[in-house]
Amino acid sequence: MAQENRASKVPFYTFGTTLAEQEKQLKVNPMLKRFDASRKELAEDHHRPTYHYVSPEGIMNDPNGLCFWQGRWHMFYQGFPPEDPRVHWGHVVSTDLIHWRDLPYAIYPNPEDRVYSGTTFVEKDRVIAMYHGVGSGSMVATSTDPLLLNWTKLGNKPVIPIPKPGEQLPYNVFDPAIWKKGDQYYSVLAGQRPVGPGNKMVRALFLFRSTDLANWQYLHPFIENDGYGMVGDDGACPYFWPIGNKGKYILLHFSHMSGGKYLLGDYDQVNDKFIVTDGGNFNHGPMLPNGVHAPSAYPDGKGGINVIFNINEGKADKTWGRIMTLPRLLTLDENGKLLMSPAGDIASLRSKKVTVAETPLPDNQEIVLSAVSGNALEMHAVIDPKNSPTIELNVLRSPGKEEYTRILFYKNGGFWDRSVPGKAVQYSAISIDNSTASTLEGVRSRVPETASVLINEGELIDLRIFVDKSIVEVFVNGRQCVAVRMYPGRSDSQGVSIQAHGSPATLKSLEAWQMENLFAKP
Incomplete structure (x- = not known):
């Protein structure tokens, strides 16, 4: 059976491989000219922020794949281009986490129907993005150029496919996070298991391992001793990173029921389990309306974690609505409790x-x-x-x-x-x-x-x-x-x-x- 063509209607551009070439091409790029015109038009709205990031056109959802590559911070986000309002990964770059510069859309749908949430992992010679492709499964794309403008999808197919009709799997295929231990890649996929009170659904993250990014082996549920979730949480948009200098790890995530959350604990690297010792919330009320939504997080290189959230709107607006919070720096105090302060310049x-x-x-x-x-x-x-x-x-x-x-x-x-x-x-x-x-x-x-x-x-x-x-x-x-x-x-x-x-x-x-x-x- 032939695969459905889900190609985007948004103009697509290929860029050079050197920084000088890319900067020259960006100066005349039609998409960036369109973004500039849209920003000028939308700036007339007196509710539109002046120093919090907001997309140049259309509405915006989760931040994705925050990372640091060749001296620059990159943030991706779920953008909705006007000529094809399926989710594409929008893209901005910064040297200080505050002054964001618009770049053209980075990852387009096809074969997936929409490009949903995921994370990035930076290696010496490339950046790996792993994300949820709606209708397909977990997708992997890589980029090697200076401004991360050109992305290649691995095999142009999901590396962890969604279940076929009637197929029962011991895991969910949903938002992934990726990291590396030794010479092997690891990923957790968000989801739920019916192991709560009365067999109700509770948060679960399902661990996979791969040597080549293309072939993934399911291992087991990743979290143990988690007493910090609510019945009904689903662990979406996960980010798993070391924090502090005492071997601790943090798992940031989002619940479609109760909002942004974090777990702190120990990474058992023998049994590949995350042993939770503490946790808390980034939301302290409903996410809708007007509340903090999903995180995107990446280490600052000094033991801390920089995180940015999107935050929801409270009035109907079809031209724009959600925005990003200021970046927050997460660190640990002497007792292992989470600290948070404004980040960036x-x-x-x-x-x-x-x-x-x-x-x-x-x-x-x-x-x-x-x-x-x-x-x-x-x-x-x-x-x-x-x-x-x-x-x-x-x-x-x-x-x-x-x-x-x-x-x-x-x-x-x-x-x-x-x-x-x-x-x-x-x-x-x-x-x-x-x-x-x-x-x-x-x-x-x-x-x-x-x-x-x-x-x-x-x-x-x-x-x-x-x-x-x-x-x-x-x-x-x-x-x-x-x-x-x-x-x-x-x-x-x-x-x-x-x-x-x-x-x-x-x-x-x-x-x-x-x-x-x-x-x-x-």
């Missing part, structure tokens, strides 16, 4: 700076910080909560408070950690509430995104806050991050205020910068 986007000196915060009195205003801001605030149970910081606030987004810190208001006998510890909590952020019709709010964060007794609250038109991201003491979308309808919703509830507190310092547009052409 964010400082290069800063322009006008405003400093607010130490300011007393009387109880139950909102203080408008009149010197700080904008809808594309970075802020660094240090707060002594003293005995105040709740500190509220409002951003994107209109003068009459018709619209505002609430950032709330709850001292000792998070979960209790009772995982170690006799050492119960109560966490604090950080929350973003967008229920009052917009007066526009058709904009959806969501339950507050609320995450627990460990703040030691007497420790100051250290907030890194990023406001960018329709997204707010908050990093807390380098240990937690929450992010939410919102859509202010008023042009004057740009103010900032702060309030201590219940008891006085002190704003020790606040620095704020206006942020430049990373898409602006010189």
